[in-house]
């Protein structure tokens with residue numbers, strides 16, 4: 001989903017900062033790129049289809065000079081990826097330039113209306129309509145704030161906007177509704193962007209914006225307004241000041257630091273990510289409070305999408321076994337099915353690394369409106385999930401730029417395993433209390449380090465696999481298998497299907513023929529997977545069993561065994577032992593097949609549309 005940025009500096013040239021910000025936003029979409037700069041009372045635009053690297057090479061963007069500008073990286077919604085549909089979009093006079101993340105739902109009627117009033121609309125985008133609406137509103141009033149408020153009142157749907165107006169040099173206007181947007185307040189200037197990583201070069205003092213807020217940034221200050229049913233009001237400066245948060249992430253953490261791809265850098269950063277997450281969570285009063293809430297709830301729902309959902313499955317598993325608490329894991333986009341039974345005694349554990357995923361937020365908002373209490377688990381301080389949750393528990397994985405979630409997955413599993421153990425303690429069902437999870441997890445840094453080291457040669461060796469594959473597991477292994485298959489599919493473009501191993505003989509085994517790759521994710525709760533491995537092998541499948549080295553399984557010759565670090569029979573550590581192999585397999589298979597693991601086709605890291 002597109003990334004936007006706007007910068008206004010006291011001195012110097014904003015272009016390189018915008019371009020660097022766009023590089024950090026590229027995970028949000030890479031269909032096209034564009035920049036607009038204010039220079040000499042005009043708005044100058046460069047834009048093109050393709051990635052930021054090709055844009056910088058082709059579009060002479062670096063020759064633009066000015067202290068104030070906006071930029072955009074696109075994940076196409078309205079209209080195909082091409083130069084014309086690339087943002088920024090302008091009004092008829094070329095005085096207003098707009099970049100946008102989101103979807104305007106009343107696009108068709110607005111387009112017809114504007115065309116009927118004589119506007120020449122040249123792109124297929126919904127964004128261009130905003131520029132034309134602003135043109136009309138701005139010509140009727142001296143104030144761009146008024147014009148923007150009136151324009152916003154005409155829009156239905158979601159938007160994060162950054163806008164330049166040639167008659168107001170030095171200002172970037174912004175607005176937010178259901179798409180993420182933050183302000184960054186720096187010594188040398190101010191910025192607005194879809195996420196924190198894009199503005200780390202400007203400042204680490206940020207203000208997360210709320211839905212319905214809009215305003216402007218200038219080099220010396222900011223003004224925020226709030227839409228109201230009758231118009232708008234200004235957010236008092238004291239309130240603005242009180243909302244400032246300091247972000248610990250550094251610009252270096254958001255750079256490739258010499259690695260060929262963010263994905264491999266982030267895989268290697270996992271020992272650090274899990275350790276910092278463990279250290280930050282272990283004595284966090286929020287975690288203890290969340291566990292008491294879960295312990296006392298009537299129903300526990302675990303809501304998330306994609307990889308975060310897979311971390312949620314591991315949580316649900318541990319919660320049952322460690323705390324004897326039943327919970328329902330829910331794929332966020334399916335949330336409506338469960339609404340009828342949600343009430344004040346429901347606790348929702350919502351997991352989202354970005355804290356901005358549309359479906360997860362939609363689920364949380366609906367359940368909250370029905371009385372549920374929300375425990376948010378997120379990697380991003382100040383994200384929408386952080387702000388709407390009753391309690392937030394943070395993962396401390398640092399910025400994750402690679403589109404595939406890797407280090408944030410294991411960081412989520414760290415915090416959620418602790419949460420399950422603490423809930424077990426709160427319910428008095430664990431002999432050793434929370435020590436049952438605290439002790440093994442205190443070694444998690446070392447375990448992940450060893451897992452990466454021992455997985456790497458296997459992953460490189462198997463990177464040439466072609467065609468389809470199964471990834472089977474039982475119990476905890478079946479949940480890890482789902483994450484493994486997602487990584488292989490989205491990064492290496494190999495069809496990988498995860499299945500509960502015991503269930504595989506009820507249909508899927510029909511596909512197995514000589515040489516068909518079958519991975520087994522063996523976990524200590526389910527030694528029976530050995531039988532499933534043998535069934536697959538007997539049909540000619542190429543069976544590869546990934547397991548903790550100390551897990552004794554009777555495996556006949558001909559089945560490949562990939563021994564990973566020992567778990568000493570403790571399921572708590574097994575996701576950390578097994579998942580890195582599949583992340584590395586996906587990574588090396590993608591590289592071998594000539595794909596860019598940081599830019600998987602059709603995907604954007606943070607899905608801010610329905």
Ligand code: F6R
Pocket residue numbers: 305306307308309351352353354355356357360403404405406486490605606607
């Ligand atoms: C897969 C991946 C996605 C995200 C999903 C949820 O590697 O990254 O499946 O996990 O879009 O994103 P968050 O966690 O930000 O809600």
